[in-house]
Amino acid sequence: MFNYLLFSTLLLTFGIAGLIISRKNIIILLMCLEIILLAANTNFVIFAKFWGDIAGQAFVFFVMTVAAAETAIGLALLVLVFRQKNSINVDDLNQLQG
Protein backbone atom coordinates (compact mmCIF):
# COMPACT_ATOMS: atom_id res chain seq x y z
CA MET A 1 0.00 0.00 0.00
CA PHE A 2 2.73 2.42 1.00
CA ASN A 3 4.71 1.45 -2.10
CA TYR A 4 1.75 2.15 -4.36
CA LEU A 5 1.10 5.53 -2.76
CA LEU A 6 4.77 6.43 -3.07
CA PHE A 7 4.64 5.51 -6.75
CA SER A 8 1.63 7.74 -7.44
CA THR A 9 3.24 10.55 -5.44
CA LEU A 10 6.37 10.27 -7.57
CA LEU A 11 4.28 10.45 -10.72
CA LEU A 12 2.47 13.54 -9.41
CA THR A 13 5.77 15.15 -8.43
CA PHE A 14 7.31 14.61 -11.85
CA GLY A 15 4.18 15.89 -13.51
CA ILE A 16 4.15 19.11 -11.52
CA ALA A 17 7.89 19.61 -11.95
CA GLY A 18 7.52 19.19 -15.71
CA LEU A 19 4.53 21.52 -15.74
CA ILE A 20 6.60 24.29 -14.17
CA ILE A 21 9.86 23.62 -16.03
CA SER A 22 8.60 23.12 -19.59
CA ARG A 23 7.56 26.71 -20.22
CA LYS A 24 8.85 26.62 -23.76
CA ASN A 25 6.59 23.98 -25.18
CA ILE A 26 2.83 23.64 -24.79
CA ILE A 27 2.87 20.03 -26.05
CA ILE A 28 5.18 18.94 -23.23
CA LEU A 29 2.98 20.92 -20.85
CA LEU A 30 -0.11 18.98 -21.96
CA MET A 31 1.81 15.72 -21.57
CA CYS A 32 2.78 16.66 -18.02
CA LEU A 33 -0.92 17.31 -17.33
CA GLU A 34 -1.59 13.77 -18.51
CA ILE A 35 1.02 12.46 -16.03
CA ILE A 36 -0.69 14.36 -13.19
CA LEU A 37 -4.08 12.91 -14.15
CA LEU A 38 -2.50 9.46 -14.32
CA ALA A 39 -1.17 9.91 -10.78
CA ALA A 40 -4.64 10.94 -9.57
CA ASN A 41 -6.19 7.93 -11.32
CA THR A 42 -3.61 5.63 -9.77
CA ASN A 43 -4.56 6.97 -6.34
CA PHE A 44 -8.21 6.24 -7.08
CA VAL A 45 -7.35 2.67 -8.07
CA ILE A 46 -5.17 2.20 -4.96
CA PHE A 47 -7.91 3.35 -2.62
CA ALA A 48 -10.55 1.31 -4.45
CA LYS A 49 -8.45 -1.72 -3.58
CA PHE A 50 -7.77 -0.34 -0.08
CA TRP A 51 -11.45 0.05 0.83
CA GLY A 52 -12.53 -2.99 -1.16
CA ASP A 53 -15.07 -0.77 -2.91
CA ILE A 54 -15.13 -0.56 -6.67
CA ALA A 55 -16.65 2.96 -6.75
CA GLY A 56 -13.12 4.39 -7.01
CA GLN A 57 -12.65 2.59 -10.31
CA ALA A 58 -15.88 4.12 -11.63
CA PHE A 59 -14.39 7.52 -10.85
CA VAL A 60 -11.26 6.62 -12.81
CA PHE A 61 -13.52 5.78 -15.75
CA PHE A 62 -15.07 9.26 -15.67
CA VAL A 63 -11.75 11.02 -15.09
CA MET A 64 -10.42 9.27 -18.20
CA THR A 65 -13.38 10.57 -20.20
CA VAL A 66 -12.80 14.13 -19.05
CA ALA A 67 -9.05 13.82 -19.67
CA ALA A 68 -9.62 12.67 -23.24
CA ALA A 69 -11.94 15.63 -23.89
CA GLU A 70 -9.44 17.99 -22.27
CA THR A 71 -6.60 16.70 -24.45
CA ALA A 72 -8.65 17.03 -27.64
CA ILE A 73 -9.63 20.64 -26.92
CA GLY A 74 -6.17 21.48 -25.60
CA LEU A 75 -4.55 20.25 -28.81
CA ALA A 76 -7.11 22.17 -30.91
CA LEU A 77 -6.21 25.34 -29.02
CA LEU A 78 -2.53 24.52 -29.50
CA VAL A 79 -2.98 24.32 -33.26
CA LEU A 80 -4.83 27.66 -33.19
CA VAL A 81 -2.01 29.27 -31.19
CA PHE A 82 0.53 27.89 -33.63
CA ARG A 83 -1.38 29.33 -36.59
CA GLN A 84 -1.51 32.77 -34.95
CA LYS A 85 1.99 32.99 -33.48
CA ASN A 86 3.97 30.40 -35.46
CA SER A 87 5.32 29.28 -32.11
CA ILE A 88 4.20 27.12 -29.20
CA ASN A 89 6.25 28.91 -26.57
CA VAL A 90 4.24 29.84 -23.48
CA ASP A 91 6.27 33.05 -23.09
CA ASP A 92 5.04 34.24 -26.50
CA LEU A 93 1.46 34.27 -25.25
CA ASN A 94 1.70 37.70 -23.70
CA GLN A 95 -1.05 39.68 -25.43
CA LEU A 96 -3.16 40.10 -22.31
CA GLN A 97 -0.34 41.89 -20.48
CA GLY A 98 -1.32 45.13 -22.20
Add this chain to the structure above:
Amino acid sequence: MQEIIFWLFAGIATTAALLVFTIKNPIRAIFALIVTFLATAATWLMLEAEFLAVTLVLVYVGAVMVLMLFVIMMLDIKATVNENRFNRWLPIGLTTAATLLIAVYQIISKADLKFVQPTATLSYTLTGSNTELLGILIFTDYLFQFILAGVLLLVAIIAAIALIYRGPHARKIQRPQQQVLVQAKNRVRLVDGV
Protein backbone atom coordinates in the same frame (compact mmCIF):
# COMPACT_ATOMS: atom_id res chain seq x y z
CA MET B 1 8.05 -11.41 -5.45
CA GLN B 2 5.01 -9.23 -6.08
CA GLU B 3 6.90 -6.29 -4.64
CA ILE B 4 9.81 -6.85 -7.02
CA ILE B 5 7.47 -6.93 -10.03
CA PHE B 6 5.68 -3.84 -8.78
CA TRP B 7 8.88 -1.85 -8.32
CA LEU B 8 10.10 -2.98 -11.75
CA PHE B 9 7.03 -1.48 -13.43
CA ALA B 10 6.91 1.52 -11.10
CA GLY B 11 10.57 2.24 -11.81
CA ILE B 12 9.97 2.07 -15.55
CA ALA B 13 6.95 4.35 -15.25
CA THR B 14 8.66 7.00 -13.10
CA THR B 15 11.82 6.99 -15.20
CA ALA B 16 9.81 7.44 -18.37
CA ALA B 17 7.75 10.21 -16.72
CA LEU B 18 11.02 11.96 -15.87
CA LEU B 19 12.16 11.57 -19.48
CA VAL B 20 8.98 13.23 -20.80
CA PHE B 21 10.11 16.74 -19.92
CA THR B 22 13.88 16.26 -19.96
CA ILE B 23 14.17 14.86 -23.49
CA LYS B 24 14.72 17.19 -26.40
CA ASN B 25 12.77 15.55 -29.20
CA PRO B 26 8.98 15.85 -28.67
CA ILE B 27 8.31 12.60 -30.56
CA ARG B 28 10.58 10.77 -28.13
CA ALA B 29 8.82 12.53 -25.25
CA ILE B 30 5.53 11.11 -26.50
CA PHE B 31 7.03 7.63 -26.69
CA ALA B 32 8.32 8.05 -23.13
CA LEU B 33 4.78 8.97 -22.08
CA ILE B 34 3.47 5.84 -23.82
CA VAL B 35 5.97 3.76 -21.83
CA THR B 36 4.72 5.47 -18.67
CA PHE B 37 1.13 4.56 -19.50
CA LEU B 38 1.99 0.95 -20.32
CA ALA B 39 3.97 0.46 -17.10
CA THR B 40 1.27 2.13 -15.04
CA ALA B 41 -1.33 -0.13 -16.66
CA ALA B 42 0.77 -3.06 -15.43
CA THR B 43 0.66 -1.72 -11.87
CA TRP B 44 -3.12 -1.23 -12.19
CA LEU B 45 -3.36 -4.90 -13.13
CA MET B 46 -1.63 -5.72 -9.84
CA LEU B 47 -4.26 -3.59 -8.08
CA GLU B 48 -7.07 -5.74 -9.55
CA ALA B 49 -8.26 -3.01 -11.94
CA GLU B 50 -8.08 -5.13 -15.06
CA PHE B 51 -10.74 -3.32 -17.09
CA LEU B 52 -9.22 0.08 -16.36
CA ALA B 53 -5.73 -1.15 -17.25
CA VAL B 54 -6.98 -2.25 -20.66
CA THR B 55 -8.93 1.01 -21.04
CA LEU B 56 -5.81 2.98 -20.19
CA VAL B 57 -3.88 1.26 -22.96
CA LEU B 58 -6.71 1.55 -25.48
CA VAL B 59 -7.77 5.13 -24.76
CA TYR B 60 -4.46 6.78 -23.91
CA VAL B 61 -1.94 4.86 -25.96
CA GLY B 62 -4.37 4.12 -28.77
CA ALA B 63 -6.14 7.45 -29.09
CA VAL B 64 -4.71 10.35 -27.09
CA MET B 65 -1.05 9.72 -27.84
CA VAL B 66 -1.79 9.15 -31.53
CA LEU B 67 -3.67 12.47 -31.52
CA MET B 68 -0.61 14.17 -30.01
CA LEU B 69 1.66 12.59 -32.60
CA PHE B 70 -0.63 13.86 -35.37
CA VAL B 71 -0.54 17.38 -33.93
CA ILE B 72 3.26 17.32 -33.75
CA MET B 73 3.39 16.18 -37.36
CA MET B 74 1.07 19.04 -38.35
CA LEU B 75 3.24 21.65 -36.66
CA ASP B 76 6.62 22.95 -37.73
CA ILE B 77 9.29 20.61 -36.41
CA LYS B 78 11.57 23.51 -35.48
CA ALA B 79 8.90 24.98 -33.24
CA THR B 80 8.19 21.74 -31.44
CA VAL B 81 11.75 20.92 -30.40
CA ASN B 82 12.04 21.36 -26.67
CA GLU B 83 14.94 23.83 -26.61
CA ASN B 84 16.08 25.69 -23.50
CA ARG B 85 14.24 23.25 -21.34
CA PHE B 86 16.49 23.91 -18.36
CA ASN B 87 15.88 27.60 -17.92
CA ARG B 88 15.24 29.89 -14.99
CA TRP B 89 12.13 27.89 -14.07
CA LEU B 90 14.19 24.81 -13.24
CA PRO B 91 14.98 25.69 -9.58
CA ILE B 92 11.37 26.76 -8.96
CA GLY B 93 10.03 23.52 -10.42
CA LEU B 94 12.48 21.34 -8.52
CA THR B 95 11.79 23.16 -5.24
CA THR B 96 8.03 22.82 -5.65
CA ALA B 97 8.30 19.15 -6.58
CA ALA B 98 10.69 18.35 -3.70
CA THR B 99 8.48 20.18 -1.18
CA LEU B 100 5.40 18.32 -2.41
CA LEU B 101 7.21 14.98 -2.32
CA ILE B 102 8.46 15.53 1.24
CA ALA B 103 5.04 16.70 2.44
CA VAL B 104 3.15 13.76 0.97
CA TYR B 105 5.85 11.34 2.13
CA GLN B 106 5.43 12.59 5.70
CA ILE B 107 1.70 11.88 5.50
CA ILE B 108 1.80 8.46 3.88
CA SER B 109 4.72 7.18 5.96
CA LYS B 110 2.90 7.91 9.22
CA ALA B 111 -0.52 6.63 8.23
CA ASP B 112 -1.56 3.09 9.08
CA LEU B 113 -2.04 1.72 5.60
CA LYS B 114 -2.92 -1.90 5.13
CA PHE B 115 -5.33 -3.33 2.63
CA VAL B 116 -8.51 -3.95 4.63
CA GLN B 117 -11.02 -6.69 4.09
CA PRO B 118 -13.84 -5.59 1.75
CA THR B 119 -16.84 -4.39 3.70
CA ALA B 120 -18.80 -2.39 1.13
CA THR B 121 -21.88 -3.83 -0.49
CA LEU B 122 -20.43 -3.86 -3.98
CA SER B 123 -16.98 -5.26 -3.44
CA TYR B 124 -14.40 -7.35 -5.20
CA THR B 125 -15.55 -10.50 -3.50
CA LEU B 126 -19.08 -10.33 -4.93
CA THR B 127 -18.27 -11.75 -8.36
CA GLY B 128 -15.07 -12.75 -10.01
CA SER B 129 -15.07 -10.33 -12.89
CA ASN B 130 -13.83 -6.77 -12.57
CA THR B 131 -15.54 -5.71 -15.79
CA GLU B 132 -18.88 -7.11 -14.64
CA LEU B 133 -18.72 -5.27 -11.31
CA LEU B 134 -17.73 -2.00 -12.93
CA GLY B 135 -20.49 -2.37 -15.51
CA ILE B 136 -23.11 -3.02 -12.82
CA LEU B 137 -21.93 0.03 -10.87
CA ILE B 138 -21.76 2.40 -13.84
CA PHE B 139 -25.12 1.40 -15.29
CA THR B 140 -26.95 1.62 -11.97
CA ASP B 141 -25.49 4.10 -9.47
CA TYR B 142 -23.58 6.25 -11.94
CA LEU B 143 -25.95 6.12 -14.89
CA PHE B 144 -26.57 9.87 -14.98
CA GLN B 145 -22.85 10.59 -14.78
CA PHE B 146 -22.27 8.08 -17.56
CA ILE B 147 -24.73 9.88 -19.86
CA LEU B 148 -23.19 13.19 -18.86
CA ALA B 149 -19.74 11.85 -19.82
CA GLY B 150 -21.11 10.94 -23.22
CA VAL B 151 -22.51 14.44 -23.67
CA LEU B 152 -19.16 15.87 -22.59
CA LEU B 153 -17.38 13.85 -25.27
CA LEU B 154 -19.87 15.09 -27.89
CA VAL B 155 -19.25 18.68 -26.77
CA ALA B 156 -15.51 18.07 -27.00
CA ILE B 157 -15.85 16.75 -30.56
CA ILE B 158 -17.95 19.74 -31.65
CA ALA B 159 -15.64 22.21 -29.91
CA ALA B 160 -12.46 20.74 -31.39
CA ILE B 161 -13.89 20.74 -34.91
CA ALA B 162 -15.35 24.24 -34.56
CA LEU B 163 -12.00 25.57 -33.33
CA ILE B 164 -9.89 24.03 -36.07
CA TYR B 165 -12.16 23.96 -39.14
CA ARG B 166 -11.27 26.77 -41.54
CA GLY B 167 -13.77 26.10 -44.28
CA PRO B 168 -12.91 25.02 -47.80
CA HIS B 169 -9.65 26.33 -49.22
CA ALA B 170 -8.87 26.17 -52.93
CA ARG B 171 -11.25 23.36 -53.68
CA LYS B 172 -14.64 23.15 -55.33
CA ILE B 173 -17.51 22.23 -53.05
CA GLN B 174 -21.27 22.19 -53.22
CA ARG B 175 -23.12 24.88 -51.26
CA PRO B 176 -26.56 23.42 -50.47
CA GLN B 177 -27.86 26.68 -49.01
CA GLN B 178 -27.20 28.36 -52.37
CA GLN B 179 -28.45 25.42 -54.38
CA VAL B 180 -31.93 25.41 -52.86
CA LEU B 181 -32.42 29.10 -53.76
CA VAL B 182 -32.16 28.46 -57.48
CA GLN B 183 -35.02 29.81 -59.63
CA ALA B 184 -36.47 28.26 -62.74
CA LYS B 185 -35.21 31.12 -64.91
CA ASN B 186 -31.61 30.48 -63.79
CA ARG B 187 -31.61 27.00 -65.09
CA VAL B 188 -30.16 25.94 -68.39
CA ARG B 189 -32.84 26.41 -71.06
CA LEU B 190 -33.08 23.92 -73.86
CA VAL B 191 -34.02 25.38 -77.23
CA ASP B 192 -34.80 23.71 -80.51
CA GLY B 193 -32.00 23.61 -83.02
CA VAL B 194 -32.49 25.72 -86.13
